[in-house]
Amino acid sequence: MPGKNVSKAGPLSPAEVVLREELRADVQKLAGEIGERNMWHYAALNAAADFIEDSFLQAGLRTRRDNYETGGQPCHNIEAEISGIQEGAAVSSPPPIIIIGAHYDSVFGSPGANDNGTGVAATLALARRFARAKPKQTLRFVAFVNEEPPYFLSGEMGSQVYASRCKERGDKISGMISLETIGYFSDAPHSQTYPSPGLGMFYPNVGNFIGFVSNVKSRVLLRRVVTSFRKHAKIPSEGASLPAFIPGVSWSDQWAFWQNGYPAIMVTDTAPFRYPYYHSSNDTPDKLDYDSFTLVVSGMEKVIQDLDKL
Numbered sequence: 001m002p003g004k005n006v007s008k009a010g011p012l013s014p015a016e017v018v019l020r021e022e023l024r025a026d027v028q029k030l031a032g033e034i035g036e037r038n039m040w041h042y043a044a045l046n047a048a049a050d051f052i053e054d055s056f057l058q059a060g061l062r063t064r065r066d067n068y069e070t071g072g073q074p075c076h077n078i079e080a081e082i083s084g085i086q087e088g089a090a091v092s093s094p095p096p097i098i099i100i101g102a103h104y105d106s107v108f109g110s111p112g113a114n115d116n117g118t119g120v121a122a123t124l125a126l127a128r129r130f131a132r133a134k135p136k137q138t139l140r141f142v143a144f145v146n147e148e149p150p151y152f153l154s155g156e157m158g159s160q161v162y163a164s165r166c167k168e169r170g171d172k173i174s175g176m177i178s179l180e181t182i183g184y185f186s187d188a189p190h191s192q193t194y195p196s197p198g199l200g201m202f203y204p205n206v207g208n209f210i211g212f213v214s215n216v217k218s219r220v221l222l223r224r225v226v227t228s229f230r231k232h233a234k235i236p237s238e239g240a241s242l243p244a245f246i247p248g249v250s251w252s253d254q255w256a257f258w259q260n261g262y263p264a265i266m267v268t269d270t271a272p273f274r275y276p277y278y279h280s281s282n283d284t285p286d287k288l289d290y291d292s293f294t295l296v297v298s299g300m301e302k303v304i305q306d307l308d309k310l
């Protein structure tokens with residue numbers, strides 16, 4: 001419906017309408033134009049990396065490529081950093097780092113609009129909104145390569161390479177937010193399922209909310225994020241700190257940060273537990289609910305502002 005800007009959760013503000021069109025354009029670029037992007041579609045993977053780096057540069061940000069090789073082919077995580085400015089007694093130590101990240105590869109056979117064109121578009125949109133900010137903590141926006149199988153939860157996963165280098169350098173990361181598949185919402189009954197029937201007893205069966213998920217160790221970060229999101233956002237949310245062995249809990253780049261001892265959470269529409277086109281050739285830009293997706297991203301902008309104050 002062209003021109004539609006009334007969401008279930010209420011009308012979008014003028015700033016949110018701008019944000020929605022930015023998100024729509026970037027998902028279209030990644031999933032509609034560049035399309036399937038992974039080691040089997042290596043030129044497209046690199047086209048996505050270039051697009052992300054250019055977008056950061058156009059926002060006036062400094063970028064860095066975090067490079068490694070897999071199967072003899074160079075791969076790149078793309079980082080943009082905004083240095084934190086500490087005052088008073090804290091000035092002698094480098095400020096803690098908040099990482100906002102999303103994987104930019106798509107699974108084999110899929111153009112990856114929701115998984116994870118949405119996460120990348122959100123990362124770019126948030127980076128643009130903080131480009132001229134003077135945060136107290138350092139903000140790093142990172143697009144990770146090779147999250148999907150066969151790299152998934154392995155040492156060759158882009159975020160695992162990145163997070164282990166953070167640990168080696170002694171980076172002080174106060175929290176990592178993984179934006180993973182955040183664009184599909186439904187008001188239909190039973191549109192939401194869960195990895196275990198027990199969870200379905202406590203959480204809604206209508207897939208109209210955004211989910212916040214962490215391991216048990218990251219529960220303080222999760223609570224802060226959900227509290228802040230609920231204060232500001234105009235879309236329902238659910239949060240859960242769960243043992244990492246429950247299917248789905250560790251299924252993205254937050255896992256890599258947990259492996260390296262950092263607190264991290266995932267923001268997600270729950271992907272396979274809701275999205276009918278998950279990991280399929282039909283994961284295309286037209287399937288997404290851009291109004292709800294926008295409300296998630298505008299809520300996350302406030303969350304990052306709140307986390308920076310701590």
Ligand SMILES: [Zn+2]
Pocket residue numbers: 103115116147180181252
């Ligand atoms: Zn994904």
